[in-house]
Amino acid sequence: MTTPLLEVENLHVAYGKIEAVKGISFTVQAGQVVTLIGTNGAGKTTTLRTLSGLLTPTAGTIRFDGRPLTGVPAHDIVARGLAHSPEGRHIFPRLTIAENLQLGAFLRKDTAGITQDIRRAYDLFPILGERAGQKAGTLSGGEQQMLAMGRALMSRPKLLMLDEPSMGLSPIMMQKIMDTIAELKAAGTTILLVEQNAQAALTLADQGHVMEIGKIVLSGTGADLLHDESVRKAYLGED
Amino acid sequence: MHELPQQLANGLILGAMYGLIAIGYTMVYGIVQLINFAHGEIFMVGGFGALTAHLILPAGTGLLLALPLMILGGILAAVAVGVAAERFAYRPLRNAPRLAPLITAIGLSIALQQAIWKWYPDAKKARVFPQFKGDSIEILGATVQRGEIFLLVAAPLCMLALGLFVARTRTGRGMQATAQDPDTARLMGINTDRIIVIAFAIGAAFAAIAAVAHGLKYGQVDFRMGFITGLKAFTAAVLGGIGNIYGAMLGGVVLGVAEALATGYIEEIPGMTQFGGGSWKDVWAFVLLILVLLLRPQGLLGERVADRA
Numbered sequence: 001m002t003t004p005l006l007e008v009e010n011l012h013v014a015y016g017k018i019e020a021v022k023g024i025s026f027t028v029q030a031g032q033v034v035t036l037i038g039t040n041g042a043g044k045t046t047t048l049r050t051l052s053g054l055l056t057p058t059a060g061t062i063r064f065d066g067r068p069l070t071g072v073p074a075h076d077i078v079a080r081g082l083a084h085s086p087e088g089r090h091i092f093p094r095l096t097i098a099e100n101l102q103l104g105a106f107l108r109k110d111t112a113g114i115t116q117d118i119r120r121a122y123d124l125f126p127i128l129g130e131r132a133g134q135k136a137g138t139l140s141g142g143e144q145q146m147l148a149m150g151r152a153l154m155s156r157p158k159l160l161m162l163d164e165p166s167m168g169l170s171p172i173m174m175q176k177i178m179d180t181i182a183e184l185k186a187a188g189t190t191i192l193l194v195e196q197n198a199q200a201a202l203t204l205a206d207q208g209h210v211m212e213i214g215k216i217v218l219s220g221t222g223a224d225l226l227h228d229e230s231v232r233k234a235y236l237g238e239d
Numbered sequence: 240m241h242e243l244p245q246q247l248a249n250g251l252i253l254g255a256m257y258g259l260i261a262i263g264y265t266m267v268y269g270i271v272q273l274i275n276f277a278h279g280e281i282f283m284v285g286g287f288g289a290l291t292a293h294l295i296l297p298a299g300t301g302l303l304l305a306l307p308l309m310i311l312g313g314i315l316a317a318v319a320v321g322v323a324a325e326r327f328a329y330r331p332l333r334n335a336p337r338l339a340p341l342i343t344a345i346g347l348s349i350a351l352q353q354a355i356w357k358w359y360p361d362a363k364k365a366r367v368f369p370q371f372k373g374d375s376i377e378i379l380g381a382t383v384q385r386g387e388i389f390l391l392v393a394a395p396l397c398m399l400a401l402g403l404f405v406a407r408t409r410t411g412r413g414m415q416a417t418a419q420d421p422d423t424a425r426l427m428g429i430n431t432d433r434i435i436v437i438a439f440a441i442g443a444a445f446a447a448i449a450a451v452a453h454g455l456k457y458g459q460v461d462f463r464m465g466f467i468t469g470l471k472a473f474t475a476a477v478l479g480g481i482g483n484i485y486g487a488m489l490g491g492v493v494l495g496v497a498e499a500l501a502t503g504y505i506e507e508i509p510g511m512t513q514f515g516g517g518s519w520k521d522v523w524a525f526v527l528l529i530l531v532l533l534l535r536p537q538g539l540l541g542e543r544v545a546d547r548a
Binding site: 053095103155 | 409412413415416419420422423424425426427428429430431
């Protein structure tokens with residue numbers, strides 16, 4: 001096996017005295033889709049926010065693309081090729097869709113490439129192209145999610161982290177988002193996906209990890225977890 | 240003295256000055272949600288920086304020739320103090336409860352006043368600031384002093400430059416993103432610490448330009464000049480909608496004109512002693528502040544803060 005693109009080892013993260021992530025380890029290989037599933041408060045979002053540098057780990061190591069990532073400020077982590085589409089979408093509401101996408105390419109200087117990638121985002125999500133000049137705050141939840149994903153792709157990341165992309169969306173919109181993730185996977189994008197919709201996430205994922213109160217309690221391929229008795233009971237709503 | 244054109248001109252000049260200073264309050268608030276109550280003193284330090292530049296120049300240098308260097312001196316002093324305040328006083332408190340940086344700002348304001356009072360030569364009394372000689376100029380029925388022309392030119396130019404900077408440059412775009420959602424801005428690769436420093440620096444530079452205008456208008460600078468003027472500029476920022484740079488300028492002008500008109504037209508009312516007139520000059524700004532807070536707390540151009548999805 002080649003060196004993983006992302007290696008997380010014994011990661012601990014705390015908010016003050018409360019430890020939210022209690023020593024987790026996992027890897028992501030280039031080209032894979034890896035998912036973290038689990039209930040609210042399991043530490044999934046905390047893990048992603050630590051990987052992108054918004055939070056500082058209390059212990060453990062993160063290696064990305066062969067280099068340590070711990071202690072690197074957030075704005076330099078993007079430059080290394082790790083993009084994060086945050087939970088709750090967090091588009092810039094008072095900027096237009098086009099401006100939001102341009103901000104996704106903030107560190108890039110290749111104007112022609114940026115223009116080309118914006119066009120690609122519009123191909124992926126035609127509604128964004130139709131509303132390019134509109135303020136992002138006026139978009140529906142699903143459209144904002146598309147924008148957040150499109151914006152994260154604008155940095156041409158080596159690893160795309162998606163936090164709860166289907167949260168609060170209608171079933172149709174959720175399906176659309178999941179289809180897009182499948183499309184990105186087919187195109188070879190490496191993805192770390194955090195999802196509460198375990199069924200959809202595990203169907204897509206090469207690898208899955210189940211998190212409970214700050215720890216990984218179960219790991220396996222997406223298919224294995226999908227058929228695991230305890231996962232079915234706890235996360236897929238079956239008795 | 241009671242003619243309308245004259246009062247409007249006075250108000251416009253005063254308002255342009257408040258507006259320039261208000262930019263500093265509003266930009267810093269827009270990005271770090273801090274009311275930098277030391278900003279009035281940064282304005283004052285800018286005035287002393289300009290004075291210092293004038294004193295260094297050989298005696299007899301024409302004021303028009305000296306002016307660019309005085310502006311530069313004022314900007315250097317104000318920006319140095321503003322950036323140092325951010326770095327050493329406010330940044331360590333970035334994640335502290337809001338009251339902590341606010342109290343720090345008030346403390347810094349007093350410290351800066353006292354530092355100038357104690358260490359700037361002869362600053363225990365007001366120091367003379369150079370003024371343009373020559374007759375005042377008639378514009379549309381109003382008499383405008385020569386020194387005031389500087390402000391009427393500088394304020395729109397500064398505003399235009401800032402508007403272009405924010406809308407057109409990469410750093411300006413990063414500034415808007417940081418104001419709307421700082422964490423997500425970092426995820427875009429924006430160095431938000433740098434953006435915050437730039438916001439403080441621009442605010443300080445504009446305050447310094449306003450201080451030069453203040454000096455030219457009144458012919459003096461003193462260590463207390465930032466206090467009331469700073470509070471009024473803060474009022475202008477709130478009036479315009481804090482966080483909005485155009486609001487700051489608009490708020491400044493509205494405040495300046497309101498102050499001039501109220502001072503000019505509300506004279507002593509029979510039966511009430513000491514009501515209205517020049518001695519009540521400073522009251523009207525704060526009456527306006529109270530009215531804004533009661534009737535339209537988001538300000539003239541402010542948006543209600545509920546658009547964060």
